[in-house]
Amino acid sequence: MLKSTxxxxxxxxxxxxxxxxxxxxxxxxxxFPVAVGGKxxxxxxxxxxxxxxxHPDVKIDAVYAGSYQDTVAKAITASRGGNPPQLSxxxxxxxxxxxxxxxIEPFDSYLSTEEDKKWLAGFYPAFMENSQTGGKTYGIPxxxxxxxxxxxxxxxxxxxxxxxxAPATWDEMVEFGKKLTVKDDSGNVTQWGVRIPSSGFxxxxxxxxxxxxxxxxxxxxxxxxxxxDPKVVEALQYLVDLSVKDKVMAPxxxxxxxxxxxxxxxxxxxxxxxxxxxxxxxDNAPFKFxxxxxxxxxxRGAPTGGGNFYLFKGASxxxxxxxVEFVQWITAPEQSAKWTMATGYVAPRPETWDxxxxxxxxxxxxxxxxxxxxxxxxxxxxxxxxNQRVTGIFNxxxxxAITGSKDPATALKEAQAQADGILAEYR
Amino acid sequence: xxxxxxxxxxxxxxxxxxxxxxxxxLLFAFTHVPxxxxxxxSFFSTPRGRRAAKFVGVENYDRMLSDPVFWxxxxxxxxxxxxxxxxxxxxxxxxxxxxxxxxxxRSFVRMAYFTPTVLPLIAVANIWLFFYTxxxxxxxxxxxxxFGWPSSxxxxxxxxxxxxxxxxxxxxEAGFFMIFYLAALQSIPLSLKEAAQIEGxxxxxxxxxxxxxxxxxxxxxxxxxxxxxxxxLVDHIFILTDGGPDNASKLLLFLIYEVAFRHWETAYAAxxxxxxxxxxxxxxIGQFYFVDRKVHYK
Numbered sequence: 001m002l003k004s005t006x007x008x009x010x011x012x013x014x015x016x017x018x019x020x021x022x023x024x025x026x027x028x029x030x031x032f033p034v035a036v037g038g039k040x041x042x043x044x045x046x047x048x049x050x051x052x053x054x055h056p057d058v059k060i061d062a063v064y065a066g067s068y069q070d071t072v073a074k075a076i077t078a079s080r081g082g083n084p085p086q087l088s089x090x091x092x093x094x095x096x097x098x099x100x101x102x103x104i105e106p107f108d109s110y111l112s113t114e115e116d117k118k119w120l121a122g123f124y125p126a127f128m129e130n131s132q133t134g135g136k137t138y139g140i141p142x143x144x145x146x147x148x149x150x151x152x153x154x155x156x157x158x159x160x161x162x163x164x165x166a167p168a169t170w171d172e173m174v175e176f177g178k179k180l181t182v183k184d185d186s187g188n189v190t191q192w193g194v195r196i197p198s199s200g201f202x203x204x205x206x207x208x209x210x211x212x213x214x215x216x217x218x219x220x221x222x223x224x225x226x227x228x229d230p231k232v233v234e235a236l237q238y239l240v241d242l243s244v245k246d247k248v249m250a251p252x253x254x255x256x257x258x259x260x261x262x263x264x265x266x267x268x269x270x271x272x273x274x275x276x277x278x279x280x281x282x283d284n285a286p287f288k289f290x291x292x293x294x295x296x297x298x299x300r301g302a303p304t305g306g307g308n309f310y311l312f313k314g315a316s317x318x319x320x321x322x323x324v325e326f327v328q329w330i331t332a333p334e335q336s337a338k339w340t341m342a343t344g345y346v347a348p349r350p351e352t353w354d355x356x357x358x359x360x361x362x363x364x365x366x367x368x369x370x371x372x373x374x375x376x377x378x379x380x381x382x383x384x385x386x387n388q389r390v391t392g393i394f395n396x397x398x399x400x401a402i403t404g405s406k407d408p409a410t411a412l413k414e415a416q417a418q419a420d421g422i423l424a425e426y427r
Numbered sequence: 428x429x430x431x432x433x434x435x436x437x438x439x440x441x442x443x444x445x446x447x448x449x450x451x452x453l454l455f456a457f458t459h460v461p462x463x464x465x466x467x468x469s470f471f472s473t474p475r476g477r478r479a480a481k482f483v484g485v486e487n488y489d490r491m492l493s494d495p496v497f498w499x500x501x502x503x504x505x506x507x508x509x510x511x512x513x514x515x516x517x518x519x520x521x522x523x524x525x526x527x528x529x530x531x532x533r534s535f536v537r538m539a540y541f542t543p544t545v546l547p548l549i550a551v552a553n554i555w556l557f558f559y560t561x562x563x564x565x566x567x568x569x570x571x572x573x574f575g576w577p578s579s580x581x582x583x584x585x586x587x588x589x590x591x592x593x594x595x596x597x598x599x600e601a602g603f604f605m606i607f608y609l610a611a612l613q614s615i616p617l618s619l620k621e622a623a624q625i626e627g628x629x630x631x632x633x634x635x636x637x638x639x640x641x642x643x644x645x646x647x648x649x650x651x652x653x654x655x656x657x658x659x660l661v662d663h664i665f666i667l668t669d670g671g672p673d674n675a676s677k678l679l680l681f682l683i684y685e686v687a688f689r690h691w692e693t694a695y696a697a698x699x700x701x702x703x704x705x706x707x708x709x710x711x712i713g714q715f716y717f718v719d720r721k722v723h724y725k
Contacts, residue, residue: 077688261563395671403583
């Protein structure tokens with residue numbers, strides 16, 4: 001009895017000491033989303049813990065906030081309720097929305113030294129396109145990706161194709177796809193040639209096709225879209241034809257989430273998905289697979305994707321300074337290499353790729369370099385003011401064309417008219 | 428002397444209010460105040476960080492009436508209600524009659540019917556997502572094995588997405604309604620049935636002339652609940668289709684969530700909410716005034 005009372009007293013004292021110590025430290029709350037399979041959440045948590053262990057003056061509460069959609073919803077709701085996180089990873093495309101809501105601060109005021117400016121210039125330009133506007137930097141690339149083409153080497157071999165060569169052009173993808181589409185005796189398809197998922201956010205992978213065809217979906221100011229550009233219509237027609245005319249892809253809307261699984265199960269010989277799935281595929285594909293850049297039409301091309309770090313308003317200068325230091329640390333080569341190896345997200349700074357760790361990893365697993373090399377051709381992901389609403393309209397148009405309820409030209413023309421209606425007030 | 432009765436009545440009056448207070452505070456804080464705020468907000472523009480809300484009159488309602496997505500979703504919801512309510516009620520009655528009889532393993536069957544109700548809708552939706560998956564999903568494996576059907580994409584087609592969502596709803600709801608019918612069936616006196624049988628009535632006549640009319644109060648209760656649920660339960664849509672493709676499976680409450688928390692157009696979402704409230708009130712009034720007359724209470 002006496003012993004347990006004594007122990008309780010000790011525990012209480014220890015507890016009050018630890019709360020006292022943390023009251024002295026800078027408290028940061030940091031929201032992060034997870035959008036791919038694999039070990040993303042554990043890795044972020046481990047990196048944060050490592051930072052906190054080495055920096056007793058900072059206390060970071062890393063909060064897993066669900067999908068990208070959930071995270072931005074939580075961050076906005078929390079901010080409106082007067083309790084914003086200090087730091088959050090949110091889609092790079094939500095930048096205009098967050099500016100419009102007046103919730104984020106540019107990083108520039110905390111990056112004043114020469115060294116800081118050099119650091120800022122050390123990111124891949126393709127990733128900075130969605131991170132800067134009006135001469136200010138609102139996002140620091142972190143959880144960034146780009147779509148690539150994965151192919152099943154064994155399926156290629158069975159179809160009489162060279163297992164080490166991926167289709168390099170649109171026509172080749174159709175041609176390969178026809179050879180790779182396998183039917184059983186009763187005429188049912190058991191293996192499709194290619195799978196470009198279209199559920200949830202079809203605009204992203206479709207944007208790859210649009211860029212390859214030489215189209216840009218939205219301007220850099222985020223207030224004008226080009227949905228009805230003939231090149232965009234042509235790209236959508238190509239996507240629709242993959243199912244309808246060439247019959248190398250399953251008809252209807254194709255689920256994003258089950259796409260890697262379908263690839264592992266041999267339901268499709270090629271798939272388009274995020275590089276964020278790379279480690280997942282590497283761990284789970286029961287066959288040899290290859291990774292290639294998306295095929296070209298007029299040019300190579302792909303959108304960038306994924307999330308940036310944002311600095312939220314309402315924090316003290318001290319908190320912001322601590323947050324920026326944490327961001328600089330977690331995007332530094334060593335941490336960034338760990339992150340890339342755990343997930344497949346593209347390390348956003350060239351210097352990361354020069355570390356011994358990454359060199360050794362790439363030598364063993366050259367597929368990780370594909371996404372990096374594709375960055376040269378990558379363009380900003382579709383992003384406008386009222387982004388969710390505008391991309392929502394675009395998604396509806398794509399879905400209407402894919403399911404055959406509207407033809408591509410009509411669907412895109414209507415989408416453009418609606419987007420114009422929304423964006424007019426921002427011009 | 429004359430002050431005394433009024434003292435007592437005042438004290439009773441205070442007691443009365445004190446007893447009402449907790450429920451009233453909760454009702455006001457979480458129901459009435461938000462409802463009134465929503466109504467007010469629907470006449471203003473959406474405040475953005477840089478622009479405050481301003482009074483816009485019925486602009487949000489104008490927009491709603493000319494918004495093709497709103498009408499699409501409205502009719503989706505009508506079809507959803509028409510498709511799910513009668514089917515789940517009929518199934519519930521059938522299941523209740525079945526497990527009300529003496530049969531072997533009765534409690535096991537009852538439990539099996541009730542299980543979907545206990546499971547959280549999100550978990551249910553994830554299971555059904557697997558059932559519907561083209562190619563290696565359960566349905567495709569079964570239809571492919573038995574009939575040699577090609578793989579189907581129920582959730583990815585504008586024609587079938589809403590029906591696929593409705594099937595999940597019926598599966599989820601029927602077991603819940605069954606419980607009410609089971610309770611009602613057990614309160615019907617056996618003598619009525621026996622009397623009818625002596626008169627030579629068949630099983631169908633007994634059901635149609637005795638059981639079903641006596642179940643009417645339950646049917647009214649269940650159908651009010653079912654109507655409310657058909658507007659209220661949208662969790663599974665987030666998992667199954669996210670409202671797609673091209674709004675084919677979007678319901679009103681889902682649209683409100685999307686407009687409010689994805690597009691951040693809170694004012695427009697407020698006017699959609701008012702529309703939903705009006706629809707629900709009309710339905711409830713309709714059900715109580717018109718159906719109530721046909722209900723036979725003991």
